[in-house]
Amino acid sequence: MFHNIGEILILFWQVLLALPQLWRLRHKVYDQLAYIGLASLSMVCILSLFIGGVLALQTGPVLVEHGISSVLGGMIGLSMCKELAPVMIAILVAGRIGSAMSAELGSMQVYEEIDALRTMNIDPVRFLVLPRMVAIAVSLPVLVLFSIPVGWFGGAMVCDFNQKIAVSFDSFFQNLREVVEVGDVLNGLLKSFVFALAIGIISCHQGLITRGGPRGIARSVTKAVVNSIVLILILDYFLTRFLLYVQK
Amino acid sequence: MTPPAQPQGVTVEVRDLRKSFRAVEVLKGISFQVSRGERFVIMGPSGSGKSVLLKTIIGLLRPDAGEILIESQSIQNRAVRNQYRMAMVFQSGALLNSMTVGENVGLYLAEHGLKAPAEIDVIVARVLESVGLKGLENRAPSELSGGMQKRVAIARALVVEPQLVLFDEPTSELDPLMAVTVGEEILRLNERTGATSILVTHDRELAFATAHRIAMINEGRILFIGTAQEVQRSTDPIVQRFIRAELATPKTQ
Ligand SMILES: Nc1ncnc2c1ncn2[C@@H]1O[C@H](COP(=O)(O)OP(=O)(O)O)[C@@H](O)[C@H]1O
Numbered sequence: 179m180f181h182n183i184g185e186i187l188i189l190f191w192q193v194l195l196a197l198p199q200l201w202r203l204r205h206k207v208y209d210q211l212a213y214i215g216l217a218s219l220s221m222v223c224i225l226s227l228f229i230g231g232v233l234a235l236q237t238g239p240v241l242v243e244h245g246i247s248s249v250l251g252g253m254i255g256l257s258m259c260k261e262l263a264p265v266m267i268a269i270l271v272a273g274r275i276g277s278a279m280s281a282e283l284g285s286m287q288v289y290e291e292i293d294a295l296r297t298m299n300i301d302p303v304r305f306l307v308l309p310r311m312v313a314i315a316v317s318l319p320v321l322v323l324f325s326i327p328v329g330w331f332g333g334a335m336v337c338d339f340n341q342k343i344a345v346s347f348d349s350f351f352q353n354l355r356e357v358v359e360v361g362d363v364l365n366g367l368l369k370s371f372v373f374a375l376a377i378g379i380i381s382c383h384q385g386l387i388t389r390g391g392p393r394g395i396a397r398s399v400t401k402a403v404v405n406s407i408v409l410i411l412i413l414d415y416f417l418t419r420f421l422l423y424v425q426k
Numbered sequence: 427m428t429p430p431a432q433p434q435g436v437t438v439e440v441r442d443l444r445k446s447f448r449a450v451e452v453l454k455g456i457s458f459q460v461s462r463g464e465r466f467v468i469m470g471p472s473g474s475g476k477s478v479l480l481k482t483i484i485g486l487l488r489p490d491a492g493e494i495l496i497e498s499q500s501i502q503n504r505a506v507r508n509q510y511r512m513a514m515v516f517q518s519g520a521l522l523n524s525m526t527v528g529e530n531v532g533l534y535l536a537e538h539g540l541k542a543p544a545e546i547d548v549i550v551a552r553v554l555e556s557v558g559l560k561g562l563e564n565r566a567p568s569e570l571s572g573g574m575q576k577r578v579a580i581a582r583a584l585v586v587e588p589q590l591v592l593f594d595e596p597t598s599e600l601d602p603l604m605a606v607t608v609g610e611e612i613l614r615l616n617e618r619t620g621a622t623s624i625l626v627t628h629d630r631e632l633a634f635a636t637a638h639r640i641a642m643i644n645e646g647r648i649l650f651i652g653t654a655q656e657v658q659r660s661t662d663p664i665v666q667r668f669i670r671a672e673l674a675t676p677k678t679q
């Protein structure tokens with residue numbers, strides 16, 4: 179990934195330059211949106227429910243022991259929207275969508291479909307990369323927007339039903355509402371937008387540089403997913419630093 | 427046999443073309459000239475650099491040295507290249523698998539906004555019919571046989587109304603009947619439009635039946651250029667060996 183960083187930035191720049199032609203490609207964007215959204219929505223909900231749940235399960239008894247279980251709602255509320263939802267959903271999407279993008283573009287490269295486009299004077303960046311980038315940049319924040327309340331709900335359920343925690347549904351959400359602000363949710367959405375761009379550009383770039391037949395495609399998919407996840411976690415740290423600084 | 431003098435084709439000249447990948451020199455100084463409307467066939471063993479040569483001519487690969495001229499102008503210059511309509515029929519067909527047959531064929535017109543959608547449908551239907559694939563617009567390329575895919579690829583090239591068409595082994599992997607059909611299609615395209623055609627093939631029958639001239643290429647060099655009769659009468663041992671070897675071995679890429 180790191181020795182290709184220049185190429186990746188150039189590709190990103192080319193996508194930005196192609197952006198004005200988006201309107202003509204809107205149908206391709208809709209196709210990609212439907213594909214990403216439908217493929218991931220149920221998975222996102224299940225994942226978020228359990229993340230919220232396990233968060234409550236791990237922290238609840240400890241907080242009860244110290245007699246501060248009343249802060250559970252706010253704590254789970256914040257960690258879900260600022261950290262866990264954007265990061266976990268981005269990792270999920272890297273696995274599902276990033277892999278599909280690199281596999282598709284990789285096979286188009288290997289089977290000369292991209293060469294064929296070039297001979298027809300059709301720019302592969304505009305025709306293939308741009309719609310995918312736009313679709314992932316729109317849909318990942320939307321998925322996170324679903325993920326956050328589902329995660330809260332999962333946390334609240336566990337707090338309510340688990341005998342050791344026994345924080346009622348209402349008091350969980352009352353505390354959550356006192357602590358979590360709209361800005362915290364926006365914080366998570368902004369993160370997920372940046373992650374989406376990272377997944378999209380890495381996966382498309384990896385697809386386009388695929389060489390060497392079916393085995394090359396498999397190698398590209400692995401690289402795209404692993405590199406996306408590594409980059410998500412690195413970016414997450416710096417974005418968090420940045421957002422803490424800005425929100426002060 | 428002299429090439430028909432038709433207005434639509436263009437002259438092509440390749441001058442001392444060289445291309446290496448890493449340390450391996452694939453094209454070692456290729457030169458030839460093709461006149462307007464000529465059917466120029468390139469034959470040679472696998473790995474001799476035929477596909478690389480075609481991809482360099484169409485502009486997918488950048489030559490390390492040498493020049494390609496169309497109508498005596500170098501097409502290193504993008505602006506010159508864009509003056510001419512060129513098309514390539516890939517060895518694999520290279521149809522876009524995520525699109526239907528009709529969308530593939532109409533892609534060039536649609537993407538460049540050259541025709542209204544309704545007009546494109548009419549043109550696509552007509553062109554598909556001309557390659558014997560009437561009514562298959564809504565099929566996915568993966569549903570078609572190898573021969574049908576190749577013909578779709580030819581249809582996609584036809585739509586461009588090219589002045590220069592490059593065919594990379596259009597009949598490989600086809601059964602003999604289909605190979606004849608595709609060969610006839612290539613001949614008809616050339617005769618109807620006068621487009622200059624450069625054809626890479628292993629198929630001796632196709633070569634001898636369609637070529638105005640044949641070039642023999644081996645290990646990145648041209649051994650011989652001449653008419654079908656001249657090639658058959660050539661005393662060059664490598665050319666003779668190649669033609670006999672071609673008879674003895676099955677077609678490969
Ligand atoms: N993109 C590439 N990168 C590295 N080597 C290549 C590339 N394309 C072709 N080659 C090499 O160039 C040689 C000629 O290939 P090619 O032109 O496909 O042969 P053919 O005459 O069978 O069409 C082969 O040895 C092939 O490995």
Ligand SMILES: [Mg+2]
Nearest residue numbers: 476477517679
């Ligand atoms: Mg070849």
